[in-house]
Amino acid sequence: MTNDRKNKKDEQLEIFRVHDKGEKLTTNQGLKVSEDEFSLKAGVRGPTLMEDFHFREKMTHFDHERIPERVVHARGYAAHGEFQVYESMKQYTRAKFLQDPTVKTPVFVRFSTVVGNRGSSDTFRDVRGFATKFYTEEGNYDLVANNMPVFFIQDGIKFPDIVHAIKPEPHNEMPQASSAHDTYWDFVVANQESAHMTMWLMSDRAIPRSFRMMEGFGVHTFRFVNDEGKAHFVKFHWKPTLGAHSLIWDEAQEIAGRDPDFHRRDLWENIERGNYPEYELGVQIIEEKDEFKFDFDILDSTKLWPEEDVPVKIIGKMTLNRNVDNVFAETEQVAFHPGHVVPGIDFTNDPLLQGRLFSYTDTQLIRLGGPNFHEIPINRPVCPFHNNQRDGYHRQTINVGKVSYHKNTLWGNTPAEASVAEGGFKHYEEKVEGRKVQARSESFADHFSQATLFWNSMSDAEKKHIINAFQFELGKVHSESVKQQVVDMFGNVNLQLATEIATYLGLTPPKSGISNITKTSPALSLENTKKTVETRKVAVILTDGFPESDVLFVLDALKSSGIQPEIISENFGKVVGNKGTELEVDNTFETTNSVLFDAVYMINGSKTSKKFNKDAAYFIDKAFSHYKPIGATHEGIKWFEVNHFVGNPGVVVGNDMRKFSKEFKEAIAAHRHWNRSVV
Numbered sequence: 001m002t003n004d005r006k007n008k009k010d011e012q013l014e015i016f017r018v019h020d021k022g023e024k025l026t027t028n029q030g031l032k033v034s035e036d037e038f039s040l041k042a043g044v045r046g047p048t049l050m051e052d053f054h055f056r057e058k059m060t061h062f063d064h065e066r067i068p069e070r071v072v073h074a075r076g077y078a079a080h081g082e083f084q085v086y087e088s089m090k091q092y093t094r095a096k097f098l099q100d101p102t103v104k105t106p107v108f109v110r111f112s113t114v115v116g117n118r119g120s121s122d123t124f125r126d127v128r129g130f131a132t133k134f135y136t137e138e139g140n141y142d143l144v145a146n147n148m149p150v151f152f153i154q155d156g157i158k159f160p161d162i163v164h165a166i167k168p169e170p171h172n173e174m175p176q177a178s179s180a181h182d183t184y185w186d187f188v189v190a191n192q193e194s195a196h197m198t199m200w201l202m203s204d205r206a207i208p209r210s211f212r213m214m215e216g217f218g219v220h221t222f223r224f225v226n227d228e229g230k231a232h233f234v235k236f237h238w239k240p241t242l243g244a245h246s247l248i249w250d251e252a253q254e255i256a257g258r259d260p261d262f263h264r265r266d267l268w269e270n271i272e273r274g275n276y277p278e279y280e281l282g283v284q285i286i287e288e289k290d291e292f293k294f295d296f297d298i299l300d301s302t303k304l305w306p307e308e309d310v311p312v313k314i315i316g317k318m319t320l321n322r323n324v325d326n327v328f329a330e331t332e333q334v335a336f337h338p339g340h341v342v343p344g345i346d347f348t349n350d351p352l353l354q355g356r357l358f359s360y361t362d363t364q365l366i367r368l369g370g371p372n373f374h375e376i377p378i379n380r381p382v383c384p385f386h387n388n389q390r391d392g393y394h395r396q397t398i399n400v401g402k403v404s405y406h407k408n409t410l411w412g413n414t415p416a417e418a419s420v421a422e423g424g425f426k427h428y429e430e431k432v433e434g435r436k437v438q439a440r441s442e443s444f445a446d447h448f449s450q451a452t453l454f455w456n457s458m459s460d461a462e463k464k465h466i467i468n469a470f471q472f473e474l475g476k477v478h479s480e481s482v483k484q485q486v487v488d489m490f491g492n493v494n495l496q497l498a499t500e501i502a503t504y505l506g507l508t509p510p511k512s513g514i515s516n517i518t519k520t521s522p523a524l525s526l527e528n529t530k531k532t533v534e535t536r537k538v539a540v541i542l543t544d545g546f547p548e549s550d551v552l553f554v555l556d557a558l559k560s561s562g563i564q565p566e567i568i569s570e571n572f573g574k575v576v577g578n579k580g581t582e583l584e585v586d587n588t589f590e591t592t593n594s595v596l597f598d599a600v601y602m603i604n605g606s607k608t609s610k611k612f613n614k615d616a617a618y619f620i621d622k623a624f625s626h627y628k629p630i631g632a633t634h635e636g637i638k639w640f641e642v643n644h645f646v647g648n649p650g651v652v653v654g655n656d657m658r659k660f661s662k663e664f665k666e667a668i669a670a671h672r673h674w675n676r677s678v679v
């Protein structure tokens with residue numbers, strides 16, 4: 001490993017790494033094994049003997065290999081990296097890892113889908129988890145975020161209900177990884193606080209192009225507390241430096257079959273190639289005195305703080321630069337918890353956050369089999385930890401000595417509590433008064449204004465995608481009553497939206513809605529994200545006899561901008577240019593598909609076959625219909641003309657290679673070209 005990727009966490013993990021290659025096979029007791037092909041039998045055709053301890057150990061271990069998958073976020077993928085703050089945040093927080101711009105804090109990030117099983121596919125319509133563990137000098141800080149800034153419910157007590165409703169229905173365990181079924185939509189109409197989150201779920205945000213091109217949001221309002229004990233409300237954001245981009249639904253569904261590992265492969269491959277994903281950390285800060293200045297309750301997790309009203313201050317950057325060594329040991333066993341905080345970061349009374357503070361430790365107890373999961377290498381803090389907690393399943397620490405209680409005199413009352421000056425965590429002394437009640441504040445009652453704000457902020461293409469998503473999902477719902485209630489409910493978000501859903505489903509459109517919100521928040525639209533070309537994948541369709549000097553020029557031009565071209569042809573092996581240059585074929589029309597690329601460049605060559613032509617036509621046609629940038633030079637141009645592609649937005653043709661390369665790159669930066677006439 002290069003030195004720049006070495007850090008304190010990596011050094012700690014190194015102690016636990018085992019390299020088996022080249023070693024002798026042993027039992028777990030260290031005994032060398034002389035036979036691993038045949039169990040011990042009474043005679044070559046006789047029964048296996050109980051005495052065969054190696055067989056028993058091997059089989060028993062195998063029989064116990066599985067642990068329960070996470071109750072939500074079961075399918076995930078993770079990477080190591082580091083975080084660096086740009087400037088000291090001392091004014092707001094005493095968190096040590098946010099003070100010194102020269103300090104690199106090791107991080108471990110796990111991305112996930114929420115609903116699907118561990119073995120489901122990456123690209124289903126779903127919320128994505130974005131959980132970061134910062135291994136700070138003051139202990140682990142976990143920012144357990146999602147790629148959407150709001151949530152389905154307002155109170156943690158309803159979490160089992162929303163999860164039961166959105167997971168596959170219990171009587172037949174269908175559908176997998178999808179909200180497109182009766183119980184989810186029944187939950188929505190019966191729990192209208194879910195309106196805003198449902199808008200996000202039906203939007204392009206729910207089908208990201210890549211984990212590397214996805215925003216992250218801490219969702220809740222947290223507190224920053226500084227050295228003087230002064231607090232500010234804070235919301236956390238991750239902003240990917242590549243911008244936030246999405247797939248389209250038809251493509252997402254097809255990828256789910258063609259490459260169920262699409263997102264994990266993308267993350268893994270780019271880290272292996274040195275295209276390290278980067279995310280800037282942003283904070284929105286509100287002064288305590290301004291708590292009631294907004295037309296929503298800042299403790300309500302179904303609300304966001306519009307970035308135009310409360311700007312996002314960018315305070316640092318995280319870079320993911322190392323893949324895991326072992327998915328089970330690291331990705332599967334990592335245990336996140338929003339309650340893992342460090343001095344300077346504290347909670348608020350957000351009732352959803354309060355519920356989470358209980359749930360996460362509890363779930364690790366069953367999932368990781370006992371209270372010592374903090375000792376698993378990936379979960380260990382990089383700073384020392386001392387306390388009087390003892391024993392339990394799988395305990396590894398050997399606490400020396402006879403004292404395991406507080407207070408004591410035998411050890412001078414150690415391990416000793418630390419004062420605030422010594423780095424001790426002190427809960428923020430918020431004044432709280434009230435009766436014990438089971439109720440929700442009236443200030444949480446508006447479920448539609450921000451759902452409308454979200455709708456208003458979408459571009460025309462994004463609105464169309466949202467309408468299509470509702471139509472698809474409700475098209476899968478059987479209950480007529482639930483469907484009609486959804487239409488009526490979303491009339492309160494926007495009448496056009498509800499009417500288009502109703503018309504498609506043959507239902508009655510609502511006559512009026514309650515929303516009169518005209519405000520927009522441009523930051524919510526993906527159209528306003530960063531336009532970048534780095535790491536985009538371009539399929540280059542070639543066959544023998546291709547015009548090599550021109551093609552090599554374009555390939556160089558693409559690569560010099562960080563674009564990743566792949567040669568696609570009929571067979572594996574080499575394609576030979578018109579002057580004898582050979583290019584290695586990366587994939588064939590059988591092993592890949594245009595849905596796995598951001599753009600397609602078609603050249604062909606002088607030696608096309610009937611099959612090549614048919615496969616290439618299928619490939620390019622689909623890219624066109626998915627609004628992707630497509631380009632053609634030489635023989636490829638004829639195809640574009642015959643198929644009436646030319647003249648459409650994002651379709652670049654020409655035989656001036658310099659001009660073509662420039663325009664093609666611009667088309668790639670635009671991501672998709674929605675104004676195209678696709679039938």
Ligand code: HDD
Pocket residue numbers: 070071072073076110111112128129130131144145146150151155156157159217218219220301334335336352355356359360363364
């Ligand atoms: Fe949660 C996992 C994010 C609400 C209870 N949650 C989990 C993970 C993420 C989130 C990213 C996966 C962590 C990993 O990769 O291991 N959860 C959120 C966000 C929420 C949220 C952003 C709302 C703002 N969650 C939420 C509530 C509860 C839970 C309200 C319960 C009261 N979440 C869990 C859990 C999980 C979990 C059951 C399952 C596996 C795990 O914790 O480790 O405890």
